Amino acid sequence: MSITxxxxxxxxxxxxxxxxxxxxxxxxxxxxxxxxxxCGISQCGACTVHLDGSPTRSCVLPVQxxxxxxxxxxxxxxxxxxxxxxxxxxxxxxxxxGYCQSGQVMSAVGLLEQTPxxxxxxxxxxxxxxxxxxxxxxxxxxxxxxxxxxxxx
Amino acid sequence: xxxxxxxxxxxxxxxxxxxxxxxxxxxVIGFHWGLGGPRAMAAETESGGWAPNAFxxxxxxxxxxxxxxxxxxxxxxxxxxxxxxxxxxDADWSRVQVAPAPANAExxxxxxxxxxxxxxxxxxxxxxxxxxxxxxxTARAMLVAAAAERxxxxxxxxxxxxxxxxxxxxxREARFGELAEAAGRREAPKEVxxxxxxxxxxxxxxxxxxxASEKSNGEAQFTLDIYLPDMLTAVLLRPPLxxxxxxxxxxxxxRKVRGVVDVVRTPRGVAVLAEGFWAAKKGRDALKAEWDxxxxxxxxxxxxxxxxxxxxx
Ligand code: FES
Ligand code: FES
Numbered sequence: 001m002s003i004t005x006x007x008x009x010x011x012x013x014x015x016x017x018x019x020x021x022x023x024x025x026x027x028x029x030x031x032x033x034x035x036x037x038x039c040g041i042s043q044c045g046a047c048t049v050h051l052d053g054s055p056t057r058s059c060v061l062p063v064q065x066x067x068x069x070x071x072x073x074x075x076x077x078x079x080x081x082x083x084x085x086x087x088x089x090x091x092x093x094x095x096x097x098g099y100c101q102s103g104q105v106m107s108a109v110g111l112l113e114q115t116p117x118x119x120x121x122x123x124x125x126x127x128x129x130x131x132x133x134x135x136x137x138x139x140x141x142x143x144x145x146x147x148x149x150x151x152x153x
Numbered sequence: 154x155x156x157x158x159x160x161x162x163x164x165x166x167x168x169x170x171x172x173x174x175x176x177x178x179x180x181v182i183g184f185h186w187g188l189g190g191p192r193a194m195a196a197e198t199e200s201g202g203w204a205p206n207a208f209x210x211x212x213x214x215x216x217x218x219x220x221x222x223x224x225x226x227x228x229x230x231x232x233x234x235x236x237x238x239x240x241x242x243d244a245d246w247s248r249v250q251v252a253p254a255p256a257n258a259e260x261x262x263x264x265x266x267x268x269x270x271x272x273x274x275x276x277x278x279x280x281x282x283x284x285x286x287x288x289x290x291t292a293r294a295m296l297v298a299a300a301a302e303r304x305x306x307x308x309x310x311x312x313x314x315x316x317x318x319x320x321x322x323x324x325r326e327a328r329f330g331e332l333a334e335a336a337g338r339r340e341a342p343k344e345v346x347x348x349x350x351x352x353x354x355x356x357x358x359x360x361x362x363x364x365a366s367e368k369s370n371g372e373a374q375f376t377l378d379i380y381l382p383d384m385l386t387a388v389l390l391r392p393p394l395x396x397x398x399x400x401x402x403x404x405x406x407x408r409k410v411r412g413v414v415d416v417v418r419t420p421r422g423v424a425v426l427a428e429g430f431w432a433a434k435k436g437r438d439a440l441k442a443e444w445d446x447x448x449x450x451x452x453x454x455x456x457x458x459x460x461x462x463x464x465x466x
Binding site: 016017020021024027028029031032033034035036037040073074075077085086089090091093094095096097098099101102105134 | 225226227228229361362364365366367368369370371372373374375377378380386411429430431432434435
């Protein structure tokens, strides 16, 4: 069926089954490959995108249920919080293999947009659903603090 | 751990040359490591006399691209190998980027892994050290020679730092990108002098990773991100027990799934081929299979441990 979606500010029309997870519409149809497939069962966070600004697991979200909410992927991030997070990520060498990092960045940006000055508990709570096989957790936490500091300045 | 990049997405020599040509003419340095040692060659056009093994490209916009024969999977090999080459080149680190070498064991083999093209066993730096220092120093010498000729001064009076060649006496200077075309027309020197380690500015010093930004903004390419024309996606049905074999397969429902193109046997199971992941997965989930587990492994964890701990015959 034909489904209309708003992704990164643009409206797309795709012809897919209604139960297709948003992740596969983004990747296979729109070729927005920054959003990753890790587990497909909402356990790892690699597929995190924003739905009206809230971090959401796209691997278990049927595209039909997106409705008119706007989808933001890593490719479409643009906000002071996003810029601060990505700058801190690079400055602190957060990524190793990088596979989980699109999801990490989406969750971190979502956090800072809600909670500009999170403490460790808030960070751990917001980032809990994003696993990293390379175990970059310490740097992720430090980089979120740095990004928060930059946003405050 | 073989190079995972598929050929069409790799900067093959031809593509590098075309890329350099598209942005203007640049300089590429390659080496062929034969029995007689490194033989450096450089050229500027597709018809030029290229060595088959290219390790660095300098574009007119000053970007230095290091071609890494080692894959980057988080261990920092891209940054490591780029550091070695950029050190001898005296490149501006902020203009250094890395591209994967194409699959070609003859050109990009790992001497420490018996010549196969592979990354592993902590060999990436050791197998790159001499080769990339030579490559960087050779490129630097050619850029210096090009500047000396342009300015009519002895090469010995020139210095290089951060991607800029300078002549102190006359105050002249030129960026790598400005010299790349002229450097590419020169014969590579037979011998180059490598730096004394006491003058290293990058090696042994902390430098930012070359891949941190692209891994923070979704641009980094992983195997999963490669799409080829008419490519299908396969999702596998595997036996429930190790060693079980397929006895009966009913794939009629799977074949009805929109987007499923074929169902094929694999050595241990069944693959559903489809246009895209979701169709392939739905097709796989719709397979009805019966397995013959008569020859399959049926021991549980405890039994396996017991057998493992039991004294051998
Ligand atoms: S792929 Fe969605 S949570 Fe793992
Ligand atoms: S950086 Fe490798 S999985 Fe997180």
